Amino acid sequence: MSRLTILTAAEQVAAHLRNELLQGAWTGLMPGGDRLAAELGVGSDTVEAALRRLEGEGLLVTQGRRRGRRIALIPDQGPARRMRLAILTSDKSDRRLDYVVEFEHELREAGHTVAHAPRSMAGLGMDAGRIAAMVEKTAADGWLVFAGTREILEWFAAREVPAFAIFGRRQGLPMAGVGPDKTQAIAAVVRALAGMGHRRIVLLARKRQRLPIPGLSEQAFLNELASQGISPGGYHLPDWEEHINGFHARLEALFRVTPPTALMVDEAPFFVAARHFLARRGLNVPEDVSLVCNDADPAFSWCKPPVSHIRWDSGPVVRRILQWAANLSRGKKDLRQTVVKAEFVTGGTIGAVKARSL
Numbered sequence: 001m002s003r004l005t006i007l008t009a010a011e012q013v014a015a016h017l018r019n020e021l022l023q024g025a026w027t028g029l030m031p032g033g034d035r036l037a038a039e040l041g042v043g044s045d046t047v048e049a050a051l052r053r054l055e056g057e058g059l060l061v062t063q064g065r066r067r068g069r070r071i072a073l074i075p076d077q078g079p080a081r082r083m084r085l086a087i088l089t090s091d092k093s094d095r096r097l098d099y100v101v102e103f104e105h106e107l108r109e110a111g112h113t114v115a116h117a118p119r120s121m122a123g124l125g126m127d128a129g130r131i132a133a134m135v136e137k138t139a140a141d142g143w144l145v146f147a148g149t150r151e152i153l154e155w156f157a158a159r160e161v162p163a164f165a166i167f168g169r170r171q172g173l174p175m176a177g178v179g180p181d182k183t184q185a186i187a188a189v190v191r192a193l194a195g196m197g198h199r200r201i202v203l204l205a206r207k208r209q210r211l212p213i214p215g216l217s218e219q220a221f222l223n224e225l226a227s228q229g230i231s232p233g234g235y236h237l238p239d240w241e242e243h244i245n246g247f248h249a250r251l252e253a254l255f256r257v258t259p260p261t262a263l264m265v266d267e268a269p270f271f272v273a274a275r276h277f278l279a280r281r282g283l284n285v286p287e288d289v290s291l292v293c294n295d296a297d298p299a300f301s302w303c304k305p306p307v308s309h310i311r312w313d314s315g316p317v318v319r320r321i322l323q324w325a326a327n328l329s330r331g332k333k334d335l336r337q338t339v340v341k342a343e344f345v346t347g348g349t350i351g352a353v354k355a356r357s358l
Contacts, residue, residue, distance in 0.1 A: 007105075010049035013042060015109035017050055018322075021059055021071065022110060022329060030060055030069040056316070058323035081329050082111045086140035088131070090147040091122040093269070098298065099314035100146075103321045112325060121152065126208070126242075128152050142328050144321065149208040164324050165337075166317070169208065169215060174335055178320040180312035181339040182294060183220035186264075188344040189292050189310070190224035193262045197353035198290065199230055202260040204250065204270060207242050217294070221264070244273075251277050261353045262290040268297035271307070286351035296345075305348025312342040 007015070017036070020026070033051060037044045051069060054060045060069040085107060089095055095116060107114045117138055124130040128151045135143070135156075145156055148168035156163035157175040165177030193201050209215045214222060214237065222232040230236075235258075240250035251274065254260055265271050271293040278289055285291045286305075293300075296311040320338050327334040 009042060009046045010053065013040060013046055013050035014053040015106065016040070017054060018057070018059065018106075018110050018326075021054070022326065026071060028071060030071055032068060053319070056319040056323075057326060058319075059326055082113065083141040083325070083329055084113045084115075084139060085142050085144060085325065086115055086117055086135075086138055087144045088117045088135070088146060088148075089120045092120045094120070094146055099318050102314075103144075103318045106318065106322055107325055110322070110325065110329075112329070121148070122242075126152075128155060131155075142325070147208070150212070162328055162334075164321060166321070170337060171216065175337075176324050176334050177337040178317050179339060180317075180342040182217045182310055182312075182342045185310045185342040185344045186217050186220045186294065187224040187227075189264060189294075189308075190221060190228060192344070192346065193290060193292075193350060194228040194230070196290070196351065198262040199353075200258065200260045201225065201230070201236060201262045201264065202254060203237050203264040203266075203294075204240065204247075204274070205237065205266045207239075209266070210237060210239065247273060248277060255281065260289065262292070262350065264292045264294055266294045268293055268295060268299065271297075271309075285349050288354065290350035292347075292350060306345070308347030308349045309345050310342050311345055312340050316340045 021030075030051070031039075033044050033047045036051075037047045040047070051060060055062055055069065059072055061072050062069055087095075087100075087104070089100075094100060104114050118134060121131055124134065126149060128149070131152055132155055140161065143156060143161065143163040144166060145153065145163055145168065146166045148156070148165060148170070150169035153163075153165055153168055153170050153173055153175065156165075157173040163175055165173070165175055165179075167179040168177070170177040170179070190201060203218065203221050205215075205218055209218055213219075218237060222237060225232040225236060238250060238254070240246050247270065263274055265274050271291065275285060275291060278285060278291070283289050291308070293307060293309040296309055300307040300309060316338070317340060324334050
């Protein structure tokens with residue numbers, strides 16, 4: 001069953017105004033909030049919230065108090081066109097993420113056709129050749145690529161069909177993109193753990209984030225270990241086969257001889273799997289092993305003690321995607337990459353090292 005998305009009044013008004021803007025209903029200055037509220041039969045606060053949302057998407061530009069908002073669409077580029085946008089996810093489960101559902105809905109509200117690629121990158125074994133073959137056979141005016149490897153994003157960046165990188169190894173490539181900057185937050189996690197006496201700190205990250213060289217977040221992890229007097233190596237950022245058996249085999253190997261006192265895992269499913277593994281071994285969190293997730297998940301709000309994790313606001317991510325789509329629909333080249341600030345939420349799944357663990 002597909003997920004039901006309930007829009008707020010402001011979101012509904014924003015969707016209506018966005019569609020009108022892209023269809024060329026106004027040029028120059030946007031009508032004032034009071035006029036729009038009267039025409040639409042809604043409150044002025046609702047209209048103002050909708051207009052601020054459109055500002056965030058780059059469709060409107062504020063010019064100061066009492067000067068109105070300038071419409072950012074470029075007239076000589078012609079009317080906006082309805083596009084076919086394809087989404088290539090890293091894993092099939094990514095389709096259920098809240099912000100993926102949100103930007104899909106918003107893009108459709110803007111008049112675009114949105115569809116997922118026939119298979120995810122994981123479903124094709126993260127094989128760049130197989131992924132390229134599938135993409136070439138899929139008709140689309142633009143691609144939204146979710147957490148792509150460097151090799152895959154390089155291939156997309158070299159194509160004529162525009163692509164937008166959502167997360168992934170996009171730095172320095174000539175393509176638009178967005179994602180959280182977790183480097184400072186990850187460093188904060190390592191400092192907090194080191195301050196509690198942890199020396200055996202392990203980060204379990206996906207292959208695309210470790211190879212061919214560690215990504216920005218992973219390098220920040222290794223650098224902070226060194227800053228804390230811990231010589232970083234393969235023990236701290238180990239390789240593992242990216243499937244269920246590979247994940248558990250790596251955990252078994254880690255805890256066989258020199259067990260870590262702290263585990264950092266990149267995604268909520270890995271966090272759940274790691275906690276289940278520890279429970280089966282009779283290890284308590286955080287008494288025996290501290291556990292941190294380098295991402296957020298709605299389920300964490302139901303956990304006691306609170307989960308120690310890294311969080312970031314998905315709102316700017318959604319708005320940046322909508323802005324790119326709006327620019328693309330008007331023929332405007334958009335290669336800007338933006339980042340979203342992330343922060344470490346201490347939570348209750350980390351604690352001091354037991355004396356016997358030292």
